[in-house]
Amino acid sequence: MGRIFISAGHGGIEEEGRDPGTIAGGTTEAQEMILLRDQIVPELRSRGFEVLSVPDDLSLSQTHQWINDRALSDDVALEIHSSGFFNPDVRGAIVFYIANNSDRKNQAELMLLALVRRLPSLPSRGAKPDTETGTGRISFCRNIIIPSLLLEVGFLTNPDDRFLIQNRRRDMALGIADGLAAWSRTVSGTDSNDSEPTDSEETYETINISVNGQIYEEQGILVNSNAYIPNDLSDRLGVDLTVTPDIRRIQYRGVVYVKAIELRDYNISVGWDNASRTVILRSILQICPGLIDQIMGHGNTSEVQLMMFLKNNNDNALSEFPQLPRLYREEGQIEGVNYDIAFCQACVETSFLRFGGELQPNMNNFGGLGAVSGTEPASFPSARIGVRAHIQQLKAYASLEPLVQEVVSPRFRFVTRGVAPLVGQLSGRWSTDLQYGDRIKAVIRSLYESADLL
Secondary structure: OOOEEEEEOOOOEEOOEEOOOOEEOOEEHHHHHHHHHHHHHHHHHHOOOOEEEOOOOOOHHHHHHHHHHHOOOOOEEEEEEEEOOOOOOOOOEEEEEOOOOHHHHHHHHHHHHHHHHHOOOOOEEEEEEHHHOOOOOOHHHHHOOOOEEEEEEEEOOOHHHHHHHHHOHHHHHHHHHHHHHHHHHHHHOOOHHHOOOEOOEOOOEEEEEEEOOEEOOOOEEEEOOEEEEEHHHHHHOOOOHHHOOOOOEEEEOOEEEEEHHHHHHHOOEEEEEOOOOEEEEEOOOOOOHHHOOEOEOOOOOOHHHHHHHHHHHOOOHHHHOOOHHHHHHHHHHHHOEOHHHHHHHHHHHHOOOOOEOOEOHHHOOOOOOEOOOOOOEOOOOOHHHHHHHHHHHHHHHHOOOOOOOOOOOOOHHHOOOOOOOEHHHHEOOOEOOOOHHHHHHHHHHHHHHHOOOO
16 A cells, blocks of 8 residues: 655745745644644554655745655655635635546545535535646646645635634544545555556556647657656657756656646647547647737637636626626727736636625726725726726736827826736736736636637
8 A cells, every 4th residue: 555645735944934824813824734734644544554744844845855755656645725815705625636637636526525525514616627726737736756636625714614624623634534545545556557667667558649630659658647748749849848847757768758738838738538548739729829928919719708718717707797808808909908818817816706805896996906095906987997997007017009098097107118018027016926927827828728729
């Protein structure tokens, strides 16, 4: 039977100091997850499992390295977190897995089911691929060499979830232990495709590779149920993964392989056909990949595609603002701003129109715009004016061209015109979050994937 690694999210030493994670209700995510982990570990050991608990003072990258240095065939790894959100009504548990991995999805669902069985009052938000997170990837799911999942046990910012985390800790630990035990047995009972190679085990299932509709002459391999392709193929697709140290590489029988899903961040469409055991790559797209992050330009989606994307991420999003996709298309086209980018930024700022925190629906402020006074967010008399202000502020950052319509954005005149023509350059300017641009681009990719454009 394989071993189980458990990491309590946050608490380590990062460049800025000790990372507390979410802070709410007089406690921290790091503190609560350490307490929870300390109940899971002895429970699993009492059931006969060998458990390795990751030291609490390690940074994110050190945590990955600590696990990888000790990982063996048939081991699994779980990191536990508690989410935070500016809307305290949002709650529930969720498990993230690496995208395009059907085995890991099933294992994530198994983990979540075990947890909510012990805590029926804890809502399940489902098992989701890591591409649906804020930045479009989770390093714990990507960089660990053994099967790994990230479990968000609830929202620390929600009073009901926080009560369960603090007062039903034993039941929560039992549920997680149940899930880990079942998952570990599942992995231990599978073939070599769900483990890394050892000196005595050097065989992987080969898989087909389809590139732009044609079967590629080389084959890939399946490792941890993830599709790997020869690194030479990524070079031929114009993607240099050698400059990215976080990318997991495997040398197998004289060939260097990389995870196919990593190409997604470079605007290569990545899919998987389980029936034919084929990883599907597309570099010839309906849109120009080089223009995806350019703020000035034309959008690519239809009004219906924007509506469906919004509804898929928030069932109630269109009840109060049914015309919002149309407004972004119209206002963006008037000023020459890519309305897809503006719309996706609005999704980031309002959490797909859930709002919360300082931003409220009656403000009609979809871009998180500040007022001149700087004391509170700006408010606008209608949804159209709010969208127009957002579009104008984006144009201020991205272009030197004059506005077509009268200025309604309160802080338009304070921006150095043309300083940020690319989405990534909004990081640290529009928001203090240095990953702000990455969060917007992750939503853009999800939008284009939902519309079959990427």
